[in-house]
Amino acid sequence: MTTFHSPPRFPRGIRCASRNVGLKPAAKDLTLFVSDVDAAAAAVFTRNHFPGAPIILGRETIRGGTLRAIIANSKVSNVATGAAGVANARRMAAAAATELGTRADHVLVSSTGVIGVPLPIEKIEAGVVGMAAELQLDPFVGAEGIMTTDTHPKALSASVGDATITWVAKGSGMIEPNMATMLAYIFTDAAIAPATLDAMLRTAIGRSFNMLSVDTDTSTSDTCAILANGLAGPVDEAAFLETLTAGCVRMTEILGRDGEGAEHLLRVHVRGARDDREARFIAKAVLNSPLVKTMVHGADPNVGRLLMAVGKCFDCTVRPASTDAWINGHQVVRGGERLAFEDAVVREALTAKVVDLEIALGVGPAEATAYGCDLTKGYIEENASYYSS
Amino acid sequence: MTTFHSPPRFPRGIRCASRNVGLKPAAKDLTLFVSDVDAAAAAVFTRNHFPGAPIILGRETIRGGTLRAIIANSKVSNVATGAAGVANARRMAAAAATELGTRADHVLVSSTGVIGVPLPIEKIEAGVVGMAAELQLDPFVGAEGIMTTDTHPKALSASVGDATITWVAKGSGMIEPNMATMLAYIFTDAAIAPATLDAMLRTAIGRSFNMLSVDTDTSTSDTCAILANGLAGPVDEAAFLETLTAGCVRMTEILGRDGEGAEHLLRVHVRGARDDREARFIAKAVLNSPLVKTMVHGADPNVGRLLMAVGKCFDCTVRPASTDAWINGHQVVRGGERLAFEDAVVREALTAKVVDLEIALGVGPAEATAYGCDLTKGYIEENASYYSS
Numbered sequence: 204m205t206t207f208h209s210p211p212r213f214p215r216g217i218r219c220a221s222r223n224v225g226l227k228p229a230a231k232d233l234t235l236f237v238s239d240v241d242a243a244a245a246a247v248f249t250r251n252h253f254p255g256a257p258i259i260l261g262r263e264t265i266r267g268g269t270l271r272a273i274i275a276n277s278k279v280s281n282v283a284t285g286a287a288g289v290a291n292a293r294r295m296a297a298a299a300a301t302e303l304g305t306r307a308d309h310v311l312v313s314s315t316g317v318i319g320v321p322l323p324i325e326k327i328e329a330g331v332v333g334m335a336a337e338l339q340l341d342p343f344v345g346a347e348g349i350m351t352t353d354t355h356p357k358a359l360s361a362s363v364g365d366a367t368i369t370w371v372a373k374g375s376g377m378i379e380p381n382m383a384t385m386l387a388y389i390f391t392d393a394a395i396a397p398a399t400l401d402a403m404l405r406t407a408i409g410r411s412f413n414m415l416s417v418d419t420d421t422s423t424s425d426t427c428a429i430l431a432n433g434l435a436g437p438v439d440e441a442a443f444l445e446t447l448t449a450g451c452v453r454m455t456e457i458l459g460r461d462g463e464g465a466e467h468l469l470r471v472h473v474r475g476a477r478d479d480r481e482a483r484f485i486a487k488a489v490l491n492s493p494l495v496k497t498m499v500h501g502a503d504p505n506v507g508r509l510l511m512a513v514g515k516c517f518d519c520t521v522r523p524a525s526t527d528a529w530i531n532g533h534q535v536v537r538g539g540e541r542l543a544f545e546d547a548v549v550r551e552a553l554t555a556k557v558v559d560l561e562i563a564l565g566v567g568p569a570e571a572t573a574y575g576c577d578l579t580k581g582y583i584e585e586n587a588s589y590y591s592s
Numbered sequence: 593m594t595t596f597h598s599p600p601r602f603p604r605g606i607r608c609a610s611r612n613v614g615l616k617p618a619a620k621d622l623t624l625f626v627s628d629v630d631a632a633a634a635a636v637f638t639r640n641h642f643p644g645a646p647i648i649l650g651r652e653t654i655r656g657g658t659l660r661a662i663i664a665n666s667k668v669s670n671v672a673t674g675a676a677g678v679a680n681a682r683r684m685a686a687a688a689a690t691e692l693g694t695r696a697d698h699v700l701v702s703s704t705g706v707i708g709v710p711l712p713i714e715k716i717e718a719g720v721v722g723m724a725a726e727l728q729l730d731p732f733v734g735a736e737g738i739m740t741t742d743t744h745p746k747a748l749s750a751s752v753g754d755a756t757i758t759w760v761a762k763g764s765g766m767i768e769p770n771m772a773t774m775l776a777y778i779f780t781d782a783a784i785a786p787a788t789l790d791a792m793l794r795t796a797i798g799r800s801f802n803m804l805s806v807d808t809d810t811s812t813s814d815t816c817a818i819l820a821n822g823l824a825g826p827v828d829e830a831a832f833l834e835t836l837t838a839g840c841v842r843m844t845e846i847l848g849r850d851g852e853g854a855e856h857l858l859r860v861h862v863r864g865a866r867d868d869r870e871a872r873f874i875a876k877a878v879l880n881s882p883l884v885k886t887m888v889h890g891a892d893p894n895v896g897r898l899l900m901a902v903g904k905c906f907d908c909t910v911r912p913a914s915t916d917a918w919i920n921g922h923q924v925v926r927g928g929e930r931l932a933f934e935d936a937v938v939r940e941a942l943t944a945k946v947v948d949l950e951i952a953l954g955v956g957p958a959e960a961t962a963y964g965c966d967l968t969k970g971y972i973e974e975n976a977s978y979y980s981s
Contacts, residue, residue, distance in 0.1 A: 252903035252910040253928060283896050285929045318896020319930030377883055377900065418882040419808075421904035423896075493807040494766055494975055501976025507672050507707020507812075511766065514641035515810035521641040539642060540674045541708030580969040586883055587890025 205449035211342050211360035214367035214392035215434040216240060218338035221348030224330025226278040226316075226323060233327060234348030235334050236273040236371070236388060237303055242432035243394075244270035245401035246311065247408055249380070249425035256281045256288035256322075257312040260296065261426060264308055268397035270430050271306075273388055274299035275313035275349050276327060277373070282423040283319040291324040298328045302335050313386050315373065315424050316351055317590055342371050349373040349386055352585055357457050363446045366393035366435040370454045376463035376586060378417035379491070380425045387412060387427040387454060393443055394433035403444045404429050411451035414483065414573045417462035418582070419491050459574040460556075464581025467499055472561045474570035481519040482571035488516050489560060489573070496578035502553035504546050506535040513562060525565025531555055594838035600731050600749035603756035603781035604823040605629060607727035610737030613719025615667035615705075615712060622716060623737030624723050625662040625760070625777060626692055631821035632783075633659035634790035635700065636797055638769070638814030645670045645677035645711075646701040649685065650815060653700055657786035659819050660695075662777055663688035663720065664702035664738045666762070670711040671703075671812040680713040687717045691724050702775050704762065704813050705740055706979055731760050738762040738775055741974055746846050752835045755782035755824035759843045765852035765975060767806035768880070769814045776801060776816040776843060782832055783822035792833045793818050800840035803872065803962045806851035807971070808880050848963040849945075853970025856888055861950045863959035870908040871960035877905050878949060878962070885967035891942035893935050895924040902951060914954030920944055 213219070216239035226232040246265045248258045264270075274295055281288045292312050300307040314322060346356030352375040360369040374385035395403070408427060460468040471490045476482035489495055492512040498505045509528045513521055523539030531552035535544055552558075558577075602608070605628035615621040635654040637647045653659075663684055670677045681701050689696040703711060735745030741764040749758040763774035784792070797816060849857040860879045865871035878884055881901040887894045898917045902910055912928030920941035924933055941947075947966075 250904075250906045251900065252905070253899040253912055253915075254903075280896075283899050283925070283928060283930045285927075317894065318900060319925075320896075379904075420881050420883045420897075420900060423900050423903060492809050493971070494809045497972055497975035498979075500972065501980075503977050503979045505706065505979035507669075507709075508809075510642040510672050511640065511707060511809060511812050514643075514812060515639075515768075516641070517639045523642055526642075536672070536708075538674075539672060541672045578972060580972050582882070583886055583889065583967060583969050583972065586886035588892050590887075590892045590894035591890075 205361050205446050207453065208360045211358045211369060213340055213342055213369050214390050216392060216432050217390045218340060219342065219345030220334045220337040220339065221344050222330055222334060225326045226276060231348040232278050233276045233330055234345045235299060236345050237338055238271055238430055238432040240432050241269050241271055241309065242430040243397045243400055244268060244428060244430050245397055245404045246426060246428035247404060249422060251421050251423045253283060253423050255314060255424045256284055256292040257314050258424065258426065259289055260292040261311055264311055267308060269309055270311055271309040272299055272303055273311045273313065273428065275386060277349050277351050278316040279314060279320050279322050280316045280318050280424050281314040281322040284321055288322065291322045294324050295327055298331045302331050311428055313426050315349060315386055318423060342369055346371045346373065352376055352463050354461055357454065359450055359454055361446050361450055363393065363443045364438045366391055366438045368446055368450055370450050372454050372458060374458045375461055376417055377420045377422045378415060378458065378462065379419045379421050380412050380415060385422050385425055389429040391431045392433065392435035393431055393438040394436050395431045400429055400431055403447055406444060407448040407451040410448055411455040414571065415455045415459055416487060416491050416573065416575045455574045459576050462576035463585045464579040465576030466579055467577045468557045469499055469575045469577060470559045471573045472559060473564065475564040475566055476569040477520040477567040479569050479571065482569040485513055485516050485519055486571045486573035488512050489562065490575045493578055499553055499558050500577035500579050502550050504549035504553065506541055509560065509562065510536060510539065520566050521564060522566055527563040529561040531559050594750050594835050596842065597749045600747045600758060602729055602731055602758050603779050605781060605821050606779045607729060608731065608734030609723045609726040609728065610733050611719055611723060614715045615665060620737040621667050622665045622719055623734045624688060625734050626727055627660055627819055627821040629821050630658050630660055630698065631819040632786045632789055633657060633817060633819050634786055634793045635815060635817035636793060638811055640810050640812045642672060642812050644703060644813045645673055645681040646703050647813065647815065648678055649681040650700055653697055656697055658698055659700055660698040661688055661692055662700045662702065662817065664775060665716060666738050666740050667705040668709050668711050669703050669705045669707050669813050672708040673710055677711065680711045683713050684716055687720050691720050700817055702815050704738060704775055707812060731758055735760045735762065741765055741852050743850055746843065748839055748843055750835050750839055752782065752832045753827050755780055755827045757835055757839055759839045761843050761847060763847045764850055765806055766809045766811045767804060767847065767851065768808045768810050769801050769804060774811050774814055778818040780820045781824035782820055782827040783825050784820045789818055789820055792836055795833060796837040796840040799837055800844040803960065804844045804848055805876060805880050805962065805964045844963045848965050851965035852974045853968040854965030855968055856966045857946045858888055858964045858966060859946065859948045860962045861948065862953065864953040864955055865958040866909040866956040867958050868960065871958040874902055874905050874908055875960045875962035877901050878951065879964045882967055888942055888947050889966035889968050891939050893938035893942065895930055898949065898951065899925060899928065909955050910953060911955055916952040918950040920948050
């Protein structure tokens with residue numbers, strides 16, 4: 204069981220700063236994360252066919268395996284902006300490098316916000332000047348500059364032996380990451396080689412961010428990067444991976460709970476599936492079903508929808524006679540049939556802030572958990588005017 | 593171009609009746625469709641792993657290739673009700689057969705409504721008595737008895753030579769049919785053998801109902817059946833298939849336009865795809881994207897979301913440089929980049945009752961059209977309390 208620090212703090216040698224540079228009317232819109240020394244680094248990016256310019260550049264940058272800093276802006280995502288967009292992303296890396304006295308190819312660039320609008324690069328270049336003098340130790344300060352529809356900044360930290368791991372993320376809508384969530388940065392002072400870091404990051408993401416979905420839509424800007432500056436020396440790698448994964452899962456839950464318009468964190472646990480692929484597929488199908496999500500939203504014990512959602516996984520092995528289901532511990536389905544439960548009890552269970560839906564398939568040994576949220580009028584409201592507002 | 597009759601009418605020898613038998617407080621909840629003579633028949637059912645009892649029975653019934661009648665109730669779907677549910681479906685067929693003086697295995701049974709609630713079979717058995725005397729010629733009367741969240745009864749008809757084809761359907765939510773929409777019945781007086789009828793039905797469905805999605809959720813009760821009683825004699829089969837398909841597409845549009853909470857009919861046309869599978873997959877992905885749907889709902893020209901939705905089809909061939917997109921005829925994307933269009937013009941185009949999104953991939957020869965609707969607060973409202981209300 205991982206214990207998270209309260210409040211979260213950075214590892215040795217990691218600091219951040221954030222500012223409003225005029226992309227948003229007043230809220231912070233530019234963040235720098237900086238390591239005092241070069242850090243081993245790994246990153247995973249969106250699989251969307253229309254990656255943003257920062258992703259195109261980031262794939263190139265991360266090949267070196269070394270980062271000193273991350274510069275990230277919100278409001279404009281620099282996606283679908285062509286060659287000019289990539290040139291702007293390079294200018295953004297160069298501006299941060301100049302300000303920090305490092306190399307541009309040691310700076311990872313991220314942009315998040317509206318797709319298809321040119322990046323106001325001059326505002327960023329002017330705005331970053333002087334930020335090196337403002338670097339400080341509160342991870343929430345960095346988290347603030349990357350928020351879009353997030354209702355609060357998101358940061359966590361935990362210890363592994365003498366080392367610290369810190370997670371800073373943003374994300375609220377357009378979330379069904381495929382390889383990483385919107386933007387998630389992980390910092391540690393443990394000494395770990397880039398290749399090991401990359402493998403551990405992919406393992407942790409597979410059980411956390413890649414099992415998160417707010418709305419089935421995959422961002423063109425998804426990025427999850429990890430920096431290990433080594434200032435705390437080597438750590439036990441098994442313990443590190445365990446804590447890394449636990450923090451990624453916890454951050455996944457925080458992102459799900461803050462899904463656009465969300466009022467509940469929804470977790471779908473599938474067990475007894477034929478294999479991993481089917482366990483993950485069915486968990487996501489139930490999690491993403493609008494009818495399951497609205498059932499949770501309305502605390503309406505319309506539990507047949509759980510079977511509907513499992514049943515629409517045509518290419519998975521499902522045996523009605525061995526299918527059971529529970530809602531926050533209350534069994535509602537046995538052998539593919541709805542049990543005659545007390546409506547009021549299940550209705551009450553559905554009002555909890557965290558709703559666990561458990562599906563036992565009785566088919567094989569595999570299990571998976573998917574994370575998300577309910578579907579509310581707030582989601583409609585935010586997304587019917589996101590571009591215009 | 594198919595011309596539909598106004599108002600719609602039945603083919604020779606087809607009649608219907610509907611009643612309230614006490615499943616709903618006052619609205620009609622039981623329908624009979626009857627052919628004066630035995631009709632060649634074919635049907636396609638849901639692929640959901642948890643088919644309703646009427647589907648289990650219907651697959652057995654349709655093997656005979658002959659139907660005289662359809663009995664369908666709304667409010668309760670008789671799904672996830674086990675062996676008792678199947679026994680109730682058989683009793684429902686038998687009750688209709690007795691009332692009409694035919695065989696139970698010539699009666700197709702459908703039930704639609706809440707999943708997992710026992711069917712009040714006694715009310716249906718008592719309620720069907722005397723309905724034979726009420727049979728009449730208005731297809732809307734039959735359509736009324738099968739409505740759930742539909743806002744209006746749905747029927748169409750058209751001529752093929754001397755024959756008539758009539759479509760009666762219901763459907764509003766839990767619609768991403770896989771093999772058929774919620775409930776759709778097609779009647780004709782053309783003389784066509786069951787095997788031919790089955791092949792033509794599958795062709796027509798592939799281009800219509802199976803390209804419809806309201807919410808990505810696949811009903812456990814999907815049924816599309818066709819009855820051909822032959823009273824008009826043989827027809828030109830190519831002409832018949834063309835009209836059959838046109839009516840299925842038109843009914844698909846009617847169902848999409850009446851999707852739960854819908855304010856717009858949304859059509860996504862994909863062309864230049866590598867092959868049929870990819871054309872259909874991408875069209876559905878764009879159609880089902882909550883962010884595209886809310887963009888249409890809010891008439892918010894956030895057109896980058898079109899690229900996001902195409903781009904998340906990881907396993908399809910997509911080339912950003914050859915990707916173009918239009919909204920109701922206005923080009924908004926060229927070569928994977930957002931064009932500098934006039935916001936007000938595209939905003940205006942998005943307020944149309946029918947919104948056509950066109951994506952040209954420039955990859956291959958295949959095309960497909962998918963049908964659906966926008967995502968609104970009305971959808972949330974209806975589905976957060978469907979069971980309880």
